[in-house]
Amino acid sequence: MPELVRVRADMPPGHVRTPAYLRGKCGLIERTLGPFYNPEQLAYGVKADALPLHRVRFTMAEVWGDQAEIPTDTIEAEIYAHWLEPA
């Protein structure tokens, strides 16, 4: 069973590689990659943690609601582990 996760709904300042349009949205982990160094730390030249990187699949209905062209179309994005919480 693919794991259901939610992207944290936070809006922190600075260099973040979690697109704002996916924050707060739920999706299924399609595959796990990495570990890769956390770009939020790399960007500032501080010691970076190695984190799992999850490819998460979202439905257009989840991301855009009634505005979705076709609700069952999908978006996949790479989200670092610290941005995900159990859904």
Next chain:
Amino acid sequence: MPHDHHEHLSPSGHPFRADNDGPLTYWQAMEIAVRELLIEKGVTTAAEIMRQIDTMDARTPSNGAKVVARVWTDPEFRAAMQTDASQATREMGYDIGPMKLIAVENTDALHNVVVCTLCSCYPRNLLGLPPDWYKSRAYRSRTVREPRRVLTEFGVNLPEDVEVRVHDSTADMRYIVIPARPAGTDGWNVDALAALVTRDSMIGTGLPKAAECD
């Protein structure tokens, strides 16, 4: 004055583009300063930088087209691409550096399209530089929001029962779409097949060329 309204047009009828002779931007000056320092301190050489630029410029979508044609004709290679596309393309002879590649395959039921909403991530180490529109705000923002309209503008009209899957290249991975093999190409050799694979078909904004009978 009858000709006033033509003065901003070139003899070909197109507007003149402003000359690019403003002062260097902060980051342009920074790039030159860092490059000169690296050369002065012996970390790299001007020749090495030039070689790297030449290597980058030599990469073209025809590399990707050969990879796609091999996926279409070689089941073992296809499996290797699904397992680890970076390793499979390296073993085919392409120097893709540290690039981490994922291949996503189109089928009768699924159409993949690639975008980078945050910047302009693109599998440059295999396909060369991205087209300008790939970096435009319109493409980057609209492809996740209304991919079917965007695809229609590129001339790709998909039936509703084909799932559109948008890959937002947000972090460390780069994506290449393996388009579906065109009908009527049974028995074609890899060179003939590669000639059907366009750059846009590997981004997902296009389809391969159709087979034509001579």
